Amino acid sequence: MTTKNSISESEFDDGTNVEVKDSIAKSYQYGFVTDIESETAPKGLNEDIIRFISNKKNEPDWLLEWRLKAYNHFLQLVENENIPEWANINHDPIDFQDMYYYSEPKPKKELQSLDEVDPELLATYEKLGIPIAEQKKLAGVAVDAIFDSVSIATTFKEELSKYGVVFCPLSEAVQKYPDLVQKYMGSVVPYSDNFYSALNSAVFSEGSFCYIPKGVRCPFELTTYFRINTQETGQFERTLIIAEDDSYVSYLEGCSAPMFDTNQLHAAVVELVTLNNAEIKYSTIQNWYPGDENGKGGIYNFVTKRGRCIGDNSKISWTQVETGSAITWKYPSVILQGDNSVGEFYSVALTKGHQQADTGTKMIHLGNNTRSTIISKTISADKGVGTYRGLVRINPKAENAWNFTQCDSLLIGDQCAAHTAPYVEVKNNTSHLEHEAFTSKVSEDQLFYCNQRGISSEDAHSLIINGFCKEVFTQLPLEFAVEATRLLEANLEGAVG
Amino acid sequence: MLEVKDLYSTVSGKTILNGVNLSIKPGEVHAIMGPNGSGKSTLSYTLAGKPNYIVDSGDILFEDQSIIEMLPETRAQLGIFLSFQHPLEIAGVRMDQFMRSAYNSIQKQNNNEELDVLKFNRLLKSKSEELNVDSDLIQRFVNHGFSGGERKKNEILQMAVLDPKLMILDEPDSGLDIDAVRSVADGINKLRSESKSTVIITHYQRILNYVIPDYVHIFMDGKIIQSGDKTLALQVEEKGYEIFN
Numbered sequence: 001m002t003t004k005n006s007i008s009e010s011e012f013d014d015g016t017n018v019e020v021k022d023s024i025a026k027s028y029q030y031g032f033v034t035d036i037e038s039e040t041a042p043k044g045l046n047e048d049i050i051r052f053i054s055n056k057k058n059e060p061d062w063l064l065e066w067r068l069k070a071y072n073h074f075l076q077l078v079e080n081e082n083i084p085e086w087a088n089i090n091h092d093p094i095d096f097q098d099m100y101y102y103s104e105p106k107p108k109k110e111l112q113s114l115d116e117v118d119p120e121l122l123a124t125y126e127k128l129g130i131p132i133a134e135q136k137k138l139a140g141v142a143v144d145a146i147f148d149s150v151s152i153a154t155t156f157k158e159e160l161s162k163y164g165v166v167f168c169p170l171s172e173a174v175q176k177y178p179d180l181v182q183k184y185m186g187s188v189v190p191y192s193d194n195f196y197s198a199l200n201s202a203v204f205s206e207g208s209f210c211y212i213p214k215g216v217r218c219p220f221e222l223t224t225y226f227r228i229n230t231q232e233t234g235q236f237e238r239t240l241i242i243a244e245d246d247s248y249v250s251y252l253e254g255c256s257a258p259m260f261d262t263n264q265l266h267a268a269v270v271e272l273v274t275l276n277n278a279e280i281k282y283s284t285i286q287n288w289y290p291g292d293e294n295g296k297g298g299i300y301n302f303v304t305k306r307g308r309c310i311g312d313n314s315k316i317s318w319t320q321v322e323t324g325s326a327i328t329w330k331y332p333s334v335i336l337q338g339d340n341s342v343g344e345f346y347s348v349a350l351t352k353g354h355q356q357a358d359t360g361t362k363m364i365h366l367g368n369n370t371r372s373t374i375i376s377k378t379i380s381a382d383k384g385v386g387t388y389r390g391l392v393r394i395n396p397k398a399e400n401a402w403n404f405t406q407c408d409s410l411l412i413g414d415q416c417a418a419h420t421a422p423y424v425e426v427k428n429n430t431s432h433l434e435h436e437a438f439t440s441k442v443s444e445d446q447l448f449y450c451n452q453r454g455i456s457s458e459d460a461h462s463l464i465i466n467g468f469c470k471e472v473f474t475q476l477p478l479e480f481a482v483e484a485t486r487l488l489e490a491n492l493e494g495a496v497g
Numbered sequence: 498m499l500e501v502k503d504l505y506s507t508v509s510g511k512t513i514l515n516g517v518n519l520s521i522k523p524g525e526v527h528a529i530m531g532p533n534g535s536g537k538s539t540l541s542y543t544l545a546g547k548p549n550y551i552v553d554s555g556d557i558l559f560e561d562q563s564i565i566e567m568l569p570e571t572r573a574q575l576g577i578f579l580s581f582q583h584p585l586e587i588a589g590v591r592m593d594q595f596m597r598s599a600y601n602s603i604q605k606q607n608n609n610e611e612l613d614v615l616k617f618n619r620l621l622k623s624k625s626e627e628l629n630v631d632s633d634l635i636q637r638f639v640n641h642g643f644s645g646g647e648r649k650k651n652e653i654l655q656m657a658v659l660d661p662k663l664m665i666l667d668e669p670d671s672g673l674d675i676d677a678v679r680s681v682a683d684g685i686n687k688l689r690s691e692s693k694s695t696v697i698i699t700h701y702q703r704i705l706n707y708v709i710p711d712y713v714h715i716f717m718d719g720k721i722i723q724s725g726d727k728t729l730a731l732q733v734e735e736k737g738y739e740i741f742n
């Protein structure tokens with residue numbers, strides 16, 4: 001077999017499916033639907049829909065062509081029944097014709113300030129705990145909020161533009177910076193990478209674009225809140241972040257969605273590119289609706305996230321806290337191409353009730369002296385099933401590559417499960433790899449020990465869980481870390497004891 | 498302080514306690530000695546309210562109040578402390594965080610002031626200095642990689658910080674070197690007072706040279722079969738439990 005210089009999400013296989021049974025889920029705090037008239041394309045997936053989306057976005061020909069190529073690739077995969085089944089997850093077949101691929105809140109007019117934003121939208125943000133109006137005043141955070149498929153409000157734009165930082169909806173970038181978009185979009189995750197990236201490339205309708213020019217340390221943490229709103233609308237965002245030589249950016253992504261009956265598909269693509277000495281830190285809190293007590297109605301989250309350290313001495317770091325979704329299928333990865341480049345992956349994934357998560361990372365070492373670190377913490381409660389799936393590949397030309405992998409599992413109760421599937425491919429013997437793993441169970445005896453000291457079982461669980469996740473939480477920006485802690489605690493309420 | 502009345506209890510379908518009677522007044526020190534497997538730890542767990550230790554009959558009164566229906570944390574908050582024969586490890590949770598959480602839970606329940614990190618750490622530091630506990634230990638995960646002796650000392654430190662009314666010590670001296678027995682005993686003595694009571698479960702009379710008991714009870718087959726003063730412990734040491742059969 002020849003050595004590959006890139007990777008594909010379809011490379012994992014050998015997943016064993018696990019049966020999911022009934023359980024009790026905590027009612028979802030953020031379950032509500034905003035009543036805003038949507039402009040929605042008819043259900044179904046075909047060339048016309050793709051042309052409709054492209055037309056709506058006023059896209060150049062090359063982009064429409066690219067979408068259509070992706071669509072044809074997707075059709076081939078469907079025809080050959082090449083729908084991924086290797087992950088350790090289980091779900092009913094998705095009917096791709098029974099979904100909407102485009103919707104947007106009706107634009108009233110050009111928005112000059114937040115005052116002009118639909119108050120109902122703003123109220124929705126308030127409910128989600130995202131007071132944009134306040135965030136405008138609060139220093140340090142620029143928000144490009146995605147509501148359904150169209151960006152509504154972008155703040156701090158002026159401030160950012162002083163530094164030459166571009167942070168805008170992808171559709172705007174297509175108009176304003178077509179060369180950059182054309183050069184990099186699909187360069188890290190080609191449309192042909194996997195089933196869901198093909199689908200995304202065909203029908204994506206929104207996303208974020210971020211460009212950090214040479215020598216600039218982005219002064220704010222850039223934040224995007226994703227939100228799925230229209231019933232049965234598949235969400236296909238694309239994010240593209242480009243960090244030029246000697247630049248730095250920290251990017252935060254957080255989300256939450258309302259309660260629905262029908263499973264919602266979410267297939268995003270995120271691409272990161274770092275040039276010489278550049279660094280991107282990408283943090284995610286994912287808190288989508290996991291489904292009701294019967295496991296019904298939760299979000300299906302099939303995401304392709306990947307970064308390419310093109311430049312020497314560059315660095316890409318993924319940190320994720322995954323607590324939501326009925327199904328999570330996600331492997332934020334790094335291609336370490338430049339010499340001395342660094343890739344990091346820090347993850348906490350919680351599954352409870354009927355949730356299933358199959359997540360991990362891939363570190364592909366191509367350059368010399370490349371280093372990667374993987375810290376994965378899987379927490380399973382109730383009947384949750386958590387799987388870590390990771391790949392570390394050292395290519396023949398990568399001299400002195402280094403990897404440290406630690407994947408730990410914490411089991412709460414005895415009906416949940418955790419699996420680890422670490423794959424290692426070493427083709428250069430100057431490399432150094434270390435692997436650690438342990439599984440711990442919150443035992444009755446440990447709980448009693450805490451109780452005997454006056455600590456309630458609930459407090460004991462949050463002590464143990466926060467301890468378990470600490471190495472990951474310390475990687476998060478402070479506010480996010482606080483939020484992550486709160487989220488885990490809220491999610492485990494009632495699931496333990 | 499503590500009144501155990503004709504207590505029968507069952508673990509995993511097996512009856513272990515067979516009618517225990519025990520009465521402890523404030524300020525008293527009671528020692529319990531008995532062969533392996535006779536049910537001493539079971540008694541301490543039953544007093545502390547460990548789940549699955551089911552009281553079949555009899556009662557436990559703490560300060561004239563029946564506690565058998567109470568959760569273990571409620572009993573702890575009332576002032577019952579159990580120093581475990583085998584203290585548990587909790588990887589990932591630091592001693593100081595664990596202790597502050599315990600301390601504040603108890604303070605809160607008793608409407609006393611909860612302490613912030615700084616104030617609590619000051620308290621913890623002064624207690625650990627008083628008891629000669631290596632200050633490194635309180636920065637480490639709870640009992641994680643602690644030696645046997647360190648675990649026992651750590652139990653005493655926790656007891657000192659939580660300042661309970663009833664101290665139940667399940668073999669605080671086993672596995673300790675001679676100096677450590679002395680320092681654990683010193684620690685216990687520092688906490689003794691007119692208003693507090695102590696129960697020491699032990700196999701050796703040695704610790705009783707330092708923590709002098711008012712009563713010694715011989716525990717066999719799930720109950721107390723004989724009680725006496727400290728000389729009873731010397732008899733056991735000399736002749737074993739044969740003589741009580």
Ligand SMILES: Nc1ncnc2c1ncn2[C@@H]1O[C@H](COP(=O)(O)OP(=O)(O)OP(=O)(O)O)[C@@H](O)[C@H]1O
Nearest residue numbers: 508509511513531532533534535536537538539540
């Ligand atoms: N969970 C359990 N299931 C079954 N049997 C148990 C359980 N816990 C205790 N026992 C049994 O109860 C009996 C008393 O045990 P216990 O630990 O109370 O003895 P002990 O007097 O403390 O002994 P030692 O001096 O060795 O510490 C033993 O026979 C033990 O095997």
Ligand SMILES: [Mg+2]
Nearest residue numbers: 537538582667
């Ligand atoms: Mg015992």
